[in-house]
Structures are given as C-alpha cells and as structure tokens.
Amino acid sequence: MNVTTDQLFKVAYGKFAIGAYNINNMEQAIGLFRGHTHAQAPMIIQISRGARSYAGVRMLEAIIRAAEEEFPETIFSVHLDHGDEATCYDAIDSGFYTSVMIDASHEPFDENVAITRRVVEHAHARGVSVEAEIGQLGGIEEDIVVDEKLATLTDPDEAAEFVRQTGCDSLAVAIGTSHGAYKFTGAQRVHIERIAEIQQRLPGFPLVMHGSSSVPAEEVARINAAGGKLDPSAKGVDADQFAEAYPLGVCKINIDTDGRLVYTRVFREHFRDHPENFDFRKPGKVLFEEFANFIVEKSRKLGSYGKLDEVRAALS
Ligand code: G3H
Ligand code: 13P
Ligand code: ZN
Numbered sequence: 001m002n003v004t005t006d007q008l009f010k011v012a013y014g015k016f017a018i019g020a021y022n023i024n025n026m027e028q029a030i031g032l033f034r035g036h037t038h039a040q041a042p043m044i045i046q047i048s049r050g051a052r053s054y055a056g057v058r059m060l061e062a063i064i065r066a067a068e069e070e071f072p073e074t075i076f077s078v079h080l081d082h083g084d085e086a087t088c089y090d091a092i093d094s095g096f097y098t099s100v101m102i103d104a105s106h107e108p109f110d111e112n113v114a115i116t117r118r119v120v121e122h123a124h125a126r127g128v129s130v131e132a133e134i135g136q137l138g139g140i141e142e143d144i145v146v147d148e149k150l151a152t153l154t155d156p157d158e159a160a161e162f163v164r165q166t167g168c169d170s171l172a173v174a175i176g177t178s179h180g181a182y183k184f185t186g187a188q189r190v191h192i193e194r195i196a197e198i199q200q201r202l203p204g205f206p207l208v209m210h211g212s213s214s215v216p217a218e219e220v221a222r223i224n225a226a227g228g229k230l231d232p233s234a235k236g237v238d239a240d241q242f243a244e245a246y247p248l249g250v251c252k253i254n255i256d257t258d259g260r261l262v263y264t265r266v267f268r269e270h271f272r273d274h275p276e277n278f279d280f281r282k283p284g285k286v287l288f289e290e291f292a293n294f295i296v297e298k299s300r301k302l303g304s305y306g307k308l309d310e311v312r313a314a315l316s
Pocket of ligand 3: 082179210211254
C-alpha cells in the first residue's frame with residue numbers, strides 16, 4: 001500500500017524511524033520488499049534523479065507496482081530523493097509518488113523558502129507530502145559539491161522559521177553526516193545534541209537524517225578481498241545511534257550506500273569464486289537474500305521491526 005510519508009510519520013514520531021532506501025533496479029526492489037515483509041516493517045522507497053535517468057521513470061514505477069503485487073502486505077511511501085523544482089512537479093503530477101524532497105538547501109535562505117513554498121503548494125493540492133532541507137551536508141549531493149569545511153550544521157532557529165514560512169511536512173537537517181562511504185575523519189561525528197536543539201524549537205515536527213549508512217568495515221574488507229579498491233578508512237554512522245535520534249523526532253533515516261556495498265560484495269565474491277560463470281542470475285539470487293537480511297538488520301536498529309500492524313491499524 002502506497003501511503004504518504006506524513007501518514008507514516010504520525011505513527012512513528014518519537015517511537016521509531018522509518019528506513020528510506022534508494023532503488024535503481026529490480027534486484028534492489030525484490031530485496032527491499034522481501035526484507036520488509038520478513039521484518040514486518042513500513043518503508044520509504046527513494047528514487048533519485050540519477051535513478052530516474054538510469055532505469056527510466058516508467059520502468060521504476062512498473063518495478064515498484066509489480067513488487068507490491070508480489071509482496072501485498074507491504075506499506076510504503078514512494079519518495080523523490082533530492083529533487084529540484086521541475087522534477088518535484090513531474091513526480092507529483094505523475095500521481096505515483098506520495099512524497100517528494102525539494103532540495104534547495106544550496107540556495108540562500110529566502111530563495112530556499114520561496115522554492116520550497118511553491119513545491120509545497122503544488123504538492124499539498126494533490127495530497128503529496130514534502131520534505132525540505134536546510135543546512136548543508138558535507139560530501140556530494142547529486143551534482144552539488146559542498147566543501148567539507150563549509151558544511152554547516154542546521155541552525156535551530158532558522159529551521160523553525162523555515163518550517164513556519166514554507167509549510168513543509170518534514171525537514172532534512174545537517175547534523176554532521178554526509179553522503180557516501182567516507183563520512184568521518186578525525187573528530188567528525190553525528191551531532192545528536194543539535195537534533196535535540198532543533199526538536200525543542202519544532203516539537204512534534206518530523207526530522208530527517210540523510211547520509212546514514214554505516215559503511216561496515218567488514219563489508220569494505222570483503223569487497224577489497226574480492227578485488228575492490230575501496231579506501232579501508234571508509235567510515236559511516238553507528239546504527240546504534242538511530243535509537244538516540246528517533247526519540248528526538250527523527251522519523252526518516254536515509255540509507256543508500258550500505259545497500260550498494262551489499263550489492264558490490266555479493267557480485268564481486270561470486271565472480272571471484274566462480275570465474276567460469278557468466279550467468280548473473282546466480283549472484284542475483286544470492287543478492288535478493290542478502291539484501292533482505294540487510295534490511296531486516298536495519299529495521300531492528302531503526303526500531304521499525306514488527307511495526308507494520310501498528311501502522312496498518314492507524315491507517316484504517
Ligand atoms: O543522496 C544520494 C543518494 O545516495 C542517491 O544517489 O544520486 O547516485 O542515485 P544517486
Ligand atoms: P548514504 O550515502 O549514507 O547511504 O545516504 C543516502 C542518502 O542520504 C540519500 O538521500
Ligand atoms: Zn540524501
């Protein structure tokens with residue numbers, strides 16, 4: 001069942017977070033739906049602009065519709081990840097996306113407000129939820145490069161003013177994380193205390209954590225042992241910190257890189273161990289299962305494991 005993120009956040013607020021995972025193809029979709037069926041957890045399916053141009057807008061929609069038929073118990077939102085204004089309108093008007101993210105966080109405050117307000121008006125008229133962003137994550141957000149040194153944490157007063165002026169439904173906040181596999185060096189960390197300060201200014205308002213992959217050292221080591229050349233210093237967010245974040249109003253936690261690592265590890269290990277094989281369906285089947293296991297583990301850390309009945313009851 002495809003519902004808005006707003007509906008999911010009403011159930012989750014303060015009690016657990018919902019995992020938001022990017023997908024680009026059928027293999028990830030099967031792993032995602034299978035994993036959430038095992039975990040009996042709600043989910044947010046994220047589609048980036050990169051995914052839309054890779055697989056095609058219609059193809060992704062068809063994959064998700066087919067996966068829902070195969071896994072009919074699932075409850076999810078289809079969400080546009082890091083949209084620009086034009087892509088937000090396209091996703092909203094498609095009637096398929098129940099949630100969009102307008103990311104104008106690289107613009108000055110007033111321009112970010114103006115763009116976000118336009119998207120909110122368009123989306124709300126069509127029953128779609130809107131996530132916006134204020135503050136800048138380090139690393140790379142799609143085509144926007146933010147110098148690590150300039151990455152700024154979200155200012156709590158600005159965040160409250162931004163929500164008041166835009167009417168957005170949830171807010172992505174910069175709290176020290178960044179996208180990709182190389183998040184932390186030296187003293188960098190997740191600023192849980194900043195989330196608490198933002199929650200004080202915005203009580204009851206859903207917050208979103210981007211860049212939340214854990215980048216397990218064991219996964220990096222396995223990829224490298226199978227021919228990869230990832231920097232072994234790669235480091236991510238300790239998933240045990242999700243339990244510190246969701247009581248503070250973090251309702252959505254974005255994870256993409258960790259799924260990519262599972263994918264890469266499964267295929268690299270298979271072709272290393274079976275160099276005579278060229279039937280990709282053999283590692284593909286392993287991937288469905290490994291991806292599903294990865295989702296089940298994440299659901300436990302997010303606190304969303306076993307929450308499907310509660311969500312279903314709230315929706316009925
Ligand atoms: O935040 C970015 C997500 O990890 C999606 O990445 O733009 O390469 O699809 P992508
Ligand atoms: P990761 O790169 O940490 O998986 O973050 C993904 C993300 O924030 C997508 O919007
Ligand atoms: Zn992101």
